Amino acid sequence: xxxxxxxxxxxxxxxxxxxxxxxxxxxxxxxxxxxxxxxxxxxxxxxxxxxxxxxxxxxxxxxxxxxxxxxxxxxxxxxxxxxxxxxxxxxxxxxxxxxxxxxxxxxxxxxxxxxxxxxxxxxxxxxxxxxxxxxxxxxxxxxxxxxxxxxxxxxxxxxxxxxxxxxxxxxxxxxxxxxxxxxxxxxxxxxxxxxxxxxxxxxxxxxxxxxxxxxxxxxxxxxxxxxxxxxxxxxxxxxxxxxxxxxxxxxxxxxxxxxxxxxxxxxxxxxxxxxxxxxxxxxxxxxxxxxxxxxxxxxxxxxxxxxxxxxxxxxxxxx
Amino acid sequence: xxxxxxxxxxxxxxxxxxxxxxxxxxxxxxxxxxxxxxxxxxxxxxxxxxxxxxxxxxxxxxxxxxxxxxxxxxxxxxxxxxxxxxxxxxxxxxxxxxxxxxxxxxxxxxxxxxxxxxxxxxxxxxxxxxxxxxxxxxxxxxxxxxxxxxxxxxxxxxxxxxxxxxxxxxxxxxxxxxxxxxxxxxxxxxxxxxxxxxxxxxxxxxxxxxxxxxxxxxxxxxxxxxxxxxxxxxxxxxxxxx
Numbered sequence: 439x440x441x442x443x444x445x446x447x448x449x450x451x452x453x454x455x456x457x458x459x460x461x462x463x464x465x466x467x468x469x470x471x472x473x474x475x476x477x478x479x480x481x482x483x484x485x486x487x488x489x490x491x492x493x494x495x496x497x498x499x500x501x502x503x504x505x506x507x508x509x510x511x512x513x514x515x516x517x518x519x520x521x522x523x524x525x526x527x528x529x530x531x532x533x534x535x536x537x538x539x540x541x542x543x544x545x546x547x548x549x550x551x552x553x554x555x556x557x558x559x560x561x562x563x564x565x566x567x568x569x570x571x572x573x574x575x576x577x578x579x580x581x582x583x584x585x586x587x588x589x590x591x592x593x594x595x596x597x598x599x600x601x602x603x604x605x606x607x608x609x610x611x612x613x614x615x616x617x618x619x620x621x622x623x624x625x626x627x628x629x630x631x632x633x634x635x636x637x638x639x640x641x642x643x644x645x646x647x648x649x650x651x652x653x654x655x656x657x658x659x660x661x662x663x664x665x666x667x668x669x670x671x672x673x674x675x676x677x678x679x680x681x682x683x684x685x686x687x688x689x690x691x692x693x694x695x696x697x698x699x700x701x702x703x704x705x706x707x708x709x710x711x712x713x714x715x716x717x718x719x720x721x722x723x724x725x726x727x728x729x730x731x732x733x734x735x736x737x738x739x740x741x742x743x744x745x746x747x748x749x750x751x752x753x754x755x756x757x
Numbered sequence: 758x759x760x761x762x763x764x765x766x767x768x769x770x771x772x773x774x775x776x777x778x779x780x781x782x783x784x785x786x787x788x789x790x791x792x793x794x795x796x797x798x799x800x801x802x803x804x805x806x807x808x809x810x811x812x813x814x815x816x817x818x819x820x821x822x823x824x825x826x827x828x829x830x831x832x833x834x835x836x837x838x839x840x841x842x843x844x845x846x847x848x849x850x851x852x853x854x855x856x857x858x859x860x861x862x863x864x865x866x867x868x869x870x871x872x873x874x875x876x877x878x879x880x881x882x883x884x885x886x887x888x889x890x891x892x893x894x895x896x897x898x899x900x901x902x903x904x905x906x907x908x909x910x911x912x913x914x915x916x917x918x919x920x921x922x923x924x925x926x927x928x929x930x931x932x933x934x935x936x937x938x939x940x941x942x943x944x945x946x947x948x949x950x951x952x953x954x955x956x957x958x959x960x961x962x963x964x965x966x967x968x969x970x971x972x973x974x975x976x977x978x979x980x981x982x983x984x985x986x987x988x989x990x991x992x993x994x995x996x997x998x999x
Contacts, residue, residue: 614860614869617849621857624846631806631840632909633832633861 446692447601454593463589469702470596471658475675476682476694477603478650482643483680484688485616487623488538489546492553493679496526496648498560498670500655505572505665514582515574519656526652527645534641541626545640549676557671571666574659584660592661599657600695603650607691610646619643623689651679674720681724684731687740696739701727759784759819759944760805760913766813767800774800776968777814784912787935787945789955789976792965793989799841799917801965802948806838806915807831819912832861837911839919841948843898845890851901852877852886858908873908880904880934896927903934913944920954932957952980964988 454463475497483489503525504518533552537545561569578585586592610616618639621629630636659665669675682701687693701723708719735742760782767775775797782788790798803809805816807828816824818834826834837858846854855873863869877886880900885893890901899919906914920931928951935958939945949955955962956976964972964979966988972979979985 612866614864614866617853617857617860620849620853621846624848625844627808627828628840628844628846629857630828631808631832631838632858632905633829634857635829 446695450597454590460589463593465703465706467589467592467596467661468706469698470593470600471654472678472682472702473695473698474596474600474603474657475651475654476679476686476697477600477607478647478654479679480647480683480688480690480694481607481610481619481650482640482647484683484690484693485610485619485623486640486643487689488640488643489543489680490549490644490647490676491546491673491680492549492551492676493647493651494671494673494675495529495549495553495556496651497655497658497675497679498553498556498665498667499526499529500652500657501659501665501670502560502566502572502655504656505574505659505663506566508574509572514580514584515660516582516584516656519653522656523649523652526648530644530648531641534644538637538640538644550673553671553676554673557667557673560671561667567666569667571664571669572659574663576663585663592657596657599653604691604695606646606650611691615639615642620689674724677724681727684738685727687738690738690740693738693740700739758782758817759786760946761817762801762805762814763816764814765801765804765811765816767797767804767809768812773968775804775811775965778963778965778968778970779814780805780963780970782913782944782946784944785939785942786961787939787947787959789959789962790946790948790965791950791952791955791962792971796965796988797968798948798963798965802838802915802917802946805946806836808838832909832911835910835912836915837906837909837913838915839899839902839906839917841917841921843895843902845893845898845901845905847891848889850887850889851882851893851904854890854901855882855904855908858905861909876904876908879937880907881930895922896924896931899923899931900934903938907938907943911943913946914938916945916947916949918948918950920949920951928953956980 453466479493500522503522504515507513507518508515533548537548560566575583575585618634621634622636622639626636682697683694685701686697705720712719758781762780765775765778778801792798804811807826810825818836823831852873855876856869859869859873863872877883880903882900882904903919920928923931959976962976962979963970964985971984971988972982
């Protein structure tokens with residue numbers, strides 16, 4: 439394990455004990471959730487360069503199904519997570535199969551359209567609570583309901599999921615699949631000429647991405663015990679995944695985590711300083727970040743660091 | 758017969774970019790496709806590479822019908838191609854670029870790495886192997902494209918102006934590299950404007966003009982044919998003085 443990775447792991451493990459307060463634990467949980475969602479998006483959006491702006495559809499399915507199985511059959515919400523993953527996989531195939539046959543922005547457009555259609559549909563469907571949404575168990579019937587009073591258990595559950603996701607992403611990076619993803623992002627025509635099965639590879643990336651995004655949604659709804667169309671399928675959920683990954687560095691292992699480390703505390707700060715009236719600042723913050731990234735640093739902080747690090751190392755020491 | 762393109766036609770609406778072009782290629786040959794700009798050689802080349810599906814005719818490679826096969830299927834069958842404008846994977850290192858090609862026949866990472874390393878050494882890119890492709894100049898990029906295709910283990914390589922834009926010294930090195938590749942048993946089809954390359958490397962040339970093959974044969978004989986001279990220079994009117 440590299441030193442940087444080790445330091446990061448220790449810092450994340452020790453965080454709740456260094457900042458021993460519910461307020462900071464809540465920020466930590468939000469940060470990890472954003473990192474998981476963005477890292478999941480990163481597999482297809484970052485590595486393969488297939489920019490989905492509708493990943494909230496997988497997040498929303500992941501969030502709704504656990505609370506739905508609880509409401510229908512009184513099962514522990516976590517029991518719905520595998521079903522949510524299965525549904526997300528089906529949806530990924532339905533979107534990926536036709537759009538990945540084409541080059542260009544068809545995939546991005548399809549993801550926005552489908553996510554919005556699902557949000558509107560869910561908002562009017564009484565079976566899933568329509569605009570009001572669904573609630574989880576008010577009081578835990580046992581540990582299996584995963585309803586904890588403290589944020590601390592959620593923090594470590596989320597951390598384990600993030601660690602697994604980063605481990606999987608690292609394995610992807612090193613594999614033929616990972617090389618193929620990067621080649622597709624760099625040039626689809628050239629990749630095909632080298633025998634890369636482009637459509638199949640992109641679809642695999644979307645499936646893997648959908649699995650972890652769905653899991654992120656399930657974690658969210660199990661923790662909050664509540665879900666409605668906006669917090670499950672809202673466009674802001676999708677946009678946040680894109681921005682968090684792009685800020686840190688899309689297509690890099692730790693980019694989404696770095697993005698979350700910056701963006702989530704920044705969001706919390708704006709909300710804390712400006713209270714309820716500051717909620718609109720999130721949109722302004724996202725817009726500003728998109729502008730700055732597009733204009734000055736499309737590769738995100740990772741690219742900036744790659745450029746600056748050699749210069750910093752060359753800086754002569756004072757005599 | 759390694760490759761047989763029979764009566765290949767490629768039409769875009771009413772415009773025929775290639776009209777009934779045929780080519781028979783034996784294993785181990787090097788042939789050149791020449792002709793003025795817009796003659797149809799690149800379109801014909803793209804049909805051979807699977808980048809375009811011809812609107813007429815048939816292309817057979819090693820006994821298999823490849824007429825409508827995808828570029829991926831062409832690569833798997835053993836047909837590799839370079840691009841007129843190099844399309845290297847800019848953010849990947851040179852070795853990683855070559856590994857993408859190597860993975861086709863070596864699915865395990867360690868094997869692909871080893872194979873790519875050998876190819877990088879053979880193509881003279883060893884010293885830059887760890888650099889990103891974007892750091893290379895034109896000669897390096899052209900060389901990298903060749904290396905990447907070579908890593909797929911092709912039986913037939915299609916080089917699309919792979920030697921254009923090089924200095925005389927770089928050109929000689931590139932010619933030597935193509936010869937080296939040919940010596941390993943790879944058959945080559947070269948689209949090129951530089952006559953030095955055609956005359957030095959190819960055993961046979963096909964001359965395209967306005968979508969048709971107007972001449973074929975040994976390079977030194979073909980370049981003397983009136984139809985070929987007229988294709989390049991236009992129809993001259995000879996006036997004899999009495």
